Amino acid sequence: MQEQNAILVIVAHPELEASRINKRLAAALEHQENITVHKLYEVYPEGKIDILREQQLLLEHQRVVLQFPLFWYSSPPLLKAWMDETFQRGWAHGTGGDKLHGKELMLAVSSGSPDYMYQAGGVHNFSYSELLRPFQQTANRLGMAYLPPYIVSGIREVTDDQLEQYADGYITYVRSAAPAAMIR
Template identity: 45%
Template sequence: MTRILILFAHPALERSRIHAGLIHSIRDLQGVTLHDLYEAYPDLNVDPDREQELLLRHDIILLQHPFYWYSAPAIIKQWQDLVLEHGWAYGHSGTALQGKLLGNVISTGGMQSAYVRGGHHGYTIREFLLPFEQTARLCNMTYLPPFVIHGTHRMEQPDMPYCCKQYRQMLEGLRDDRYTPGALAEAVYLNELM
């Protein structure tokens, strides 16, 4: 079974509608480890040894977070800066992550129609996520299409069960190797594969 690690980052989980619901719906999933970074490191003192050890024990690494300023909450950056060490994650002898998969699971206040070239936000989500995609490449990992929930500002609470179901199905699909490499390479969003 493919082992999935979710690195979860939400700085104000008590005010979260979307991510609080998403993580609640997948907590019992076999083969999926949920690691809440703000809970583990409230002072942002990320422990590189602990994190590297966790990475080694998993095949797919998902960064789950709300989209903040066209990127991720601060702890994700801190995690990258401290954990993805030269000689371990990248560089001549840095092959620890080789062959693993990396992806983002995000929610955006903006609607999908605003994330197009020339739209309100100017660029596509894939363009905003390019630093993650290239990070995966540098670490000899394969970047997955992102799983995206758009339009959270206008979203009604009744939409949540659908999003949670889709998220759970997506994780089960990845865990059980239901998606072919070709399908993963072609999809813009993981949501399309369900």
């Protein structure tokens, strides 16, 4: 049975214990009511994904948050494998594939470089919205509403105090009915 306001947070960081941003963000959501934090690299250290278990988790939640550090403008590989294997034809798309229709997809992304590098003419030339398009279009294809992402940009610039604010803001953000403005 799906809980109406249940939120599934898929955390995909290959070294979560050594991480600064994602570890803190994940900790903020752990033990929160109606929020399931699912750490992919801990659950599947060998990379072998239990597809039925993952599909069941998706069915039980209304909002799905994909939380990851930006690796070469995309996600770490286990999250890509999770998407490839879990969003099966006949289940998530194609004939009869309507299981995710009406759900919501949100990204929560950390990056090494600061915001100003993510624009035309900057070091990375493109905005986060542009670079994260494959996730946006995957949501569209699956009949999911794509929500604005929660982005923690520029790890060297983020102070410990700011990280605490990001962590607090994250709890509010993932629960928000219409998340839009980043807290920064």
